[in-house]
Amino acid sequence: MKFGIRKQRNHLGGCRLQSGPGSLILESGAEAATPSFSDDGKNTIASQLVSRLREAIISGQLEAGSKINLDRAKQSFNVSLSPLREALARLISDGLVEFEDNRGYRVSPVSLSNLEEITSLREEFETYALRESMRVGDVEWEGNVMRALHRLNRAERDASKPETLEQWEAVHREFHLTLISGCRRPLLLNFCKTMLNLNDRYRRTFLTRTSGDRNVSVEHSEIAQGTVARDMDYACDRLREHIHRTGTNLRRHLAEKGIA
Amino acid sequence: MKFGIRKQRNHLGGCRLQSGPGSLILESGAEAATPSFSDDGKNTIASQLVSRLREAIISGQLEAGSKINLDRAKQSFNVSLSPLREALARLISDGLVEFEDNRGYRVSPVSLSNLEEITSLREEFETYALRESMRVGDVEWEGNVMRALHRLNRAERDASKPETLEQWEAVHREFHLTLISGCRRPLLLNFCKTMLNLNDRYRRTFLTRTSGDRNVSVEHSEIAQGTVARDMDYACDRLREHIHRTGTNLRRHLAEKGIA
DNA sequence: GCTTGACAAATAATCGATGATTTTTCAAAA
DNA sequence: TTTTGAAAAATCATCGATTATTTGTCAAGC
Known part of the structure; x- marks a missing residue:
């Protein structure tokens, strides 16, 4: 007997969970x-x-x-x-x-060493999970990867429009998680998700746009293509580079802001 | 101004946190x-x-x-x-x-697939953390490893005495954590600690004594010796075997108890 | 001026009571 | 007999108030 919107008759009347002055209004649309x-x-x-x-x-x-x-x-x-x-x-x-x-x-505070650990752990764990996914992932998973790639390519990332940034973040995150979602290891996936969260905080805080010498769309496509082709070494190498480059960029931006 | 035993003047009077009938009395001695x-x-x-x-x-x-x-x-x-x-x-x-x-x-429920994931993740990431520890660990860390090994060897594991079992579990856990504690990666260590906890639950629940064909003391010694000698491949191989054997034993015991 | 320690204010932690949801019970209907 | 649904019981979730701890203040002593 659960359908539609929940009753939620709590003590807050109609205006429940509305947020403070000017900020923190989230996920209502x-x-x-x-x-x-x-x-x-x-x-x-x-x-x-x-x-x-x-x-x-x-x-x-x-x-x-x-x-x-x-x-x-x-x-x-x-x-x-x-x-x-x-x-x-x-x-x-x-x-x-x-x-x-x-x-x-x-x-949690941010620091250079924390960022470096997150980056290196992502390199290790995400490529491991990707390899496992390619080993045991089924056709449905492959389809999910291609769909996630398509959505990511369609999402534009315009720094002047915050709502597109939000949207891009969501599909980008979804893409990386979908890549490794075929591995059938909940604990590993959970850890990777955690690292991705931590990484995204750095990116969203310190990186408003990508560095000029990268074509991130191509990087994503190469990873996805290699993945569905089950070319383990190729896909994992591309993914590792992808993670590593973002880490390097972030490290530079942190250093510029004087964060040790 | 913090020394000795805290005042702890809560509402529970003297007999605070005493546990229910017959069970759950922990860490009071x-x-x-x-x-x-x-x-x-x-x-x-x-x-x-x-x-x-x-x-x-x-x-x-x-x-x-x-x-x-x-x-x-x-x-x-x-x-x-x-x-x-x-x-x-x-x-x-x-x-x-x-x-x-x-x-x-x-x-959290136990299952064969959960155990298998824990085992394989330990194999991958404990050896990874061990390798990192050997790469960057300092002399103090080496000393800690030898001390942990010594304590582990001294602790007897008598199934008839529950308090020695508790003690052995503590030093065993400490040994494995000390091995990888040199790596200077808090997030990785935390993950390994979590996996170790999960693994220990299986061992303590399903394995009252070790299988006859193993000499666990020797295994531990080999891992520790290889570690302080910074023989990465040797130490990691021994550790991986050690983890794998325990996993195999546990899997058998779970199967005997009909746990899928 | 610097330290110390009592007092006050701010903040965190806990409690008992109340509101909301899920689960169980059980009788009526099919 | 099985299914259904409303009422009751059990359980979970939340609240407001109270207690405990930490932090800030400031005057006395050095």
Whole structure:
């Protein structure tokens, strides 16, 4: 007996979860597009908060390293303490939030060494997962890869339009996750997803546009083509280069901003 | 102004956090041995609960796949709902607990495919971390490895005495973590630690003693010797075999118990 | 001026109660 | 007998208030 939009008769009246002044208004347009599926796993306030907080951190709206004041966060997200704490606790696993007893939560700081670890772990883990996917992935997975590539190529990335940036980020993330989704290893996929999140935070914070000497579309296409052709070495080498180049670019931008 | 045992004047009177009938009494003797260091990171009830719940799950006291009834857990751990929920939320990251909106928390189930994934991921990434450790690890790390090996060799593993089993588990875990602790990659170490936890749950649940055709002490010694000698291929091969053998044994025991 | 320690303010952590959802029960209808 | 659906019970989720800890302030002592 679950269909359509949930009743959600909580204490907040109609204007539930509206956000603070000017910022943090998230994912309110997207879910209107698919109204009958809007309740997959985001029924509770705590779960909604996990998504909203994650997005706020990855997008850079919540500054890296900054302390998360519970009272203020409570107000700007218009929620009460219990779901907020629970959501933050879950975000620790993502590496996006840190916690210390009696000192509360803070947004994980960024650093050069952290970025370098993320990059090298992505190189290792994502190519491993890609290889496994090519080994055991089925035809449906291949189709998903091609579809994800197509969507990515169609999505334009115009820095002047924030909504296209959001959209590009979503399909880009989806592309990388689809590539490795054939491997049938939930724990590995979960870890790769976490690393991708962390990486995206750096990209969205420090990289407004790609470096001139890259054609990222071609890189994506080569990876995808090699993948569906099951050319393991070729696909993995392209993917590794792709990850490595982004890491190098990011490292330069961090250095420019004086981040150690 | 933090020394010695914390005041901890909470509402529970003297008999705080005592557990339910007959089971789940954990880590009460150990902390008396090191009274002046008992408060590293476990001040709050929620954080204490994380440790206690993790240990209860890994040791098998909380049955795999079973639902965690919040009311009952609240009572048997003698805590209130807020820290309990927060602790469980944090444990999701460890892969020890699963969660579903409005259906609550449950202990992650065990399965053959889960075990196989854990084993193969350990083979890949523990050897990767070991190689990195040998590449960049310093002398202090080498010393730590030899000390961990020594402690492991000294610890006896008598199935008839549960407290020695606990002790052996602790030093065994410490040995494996120390091996890779030289790599200077917190995210990688964290992942390996998680996999080790998951693996230990299988071992402690399904393997009361090691198979007769193994000399685990020798295996550990070979790994450690190869490691401090920085013989990368040798050490990694020994470690991989070690992990693989345990995986094979476990798989057999799971099959015997009819677990798919 | 610098340190120290008590006090106050800010913040984090916990609790008990209440609201919301899921699960169970059970009688009526098919 | 099986199915259905409403009511009851059990359980989960959230809230507001209370308690505990940390941080900030500032005057007294050195």
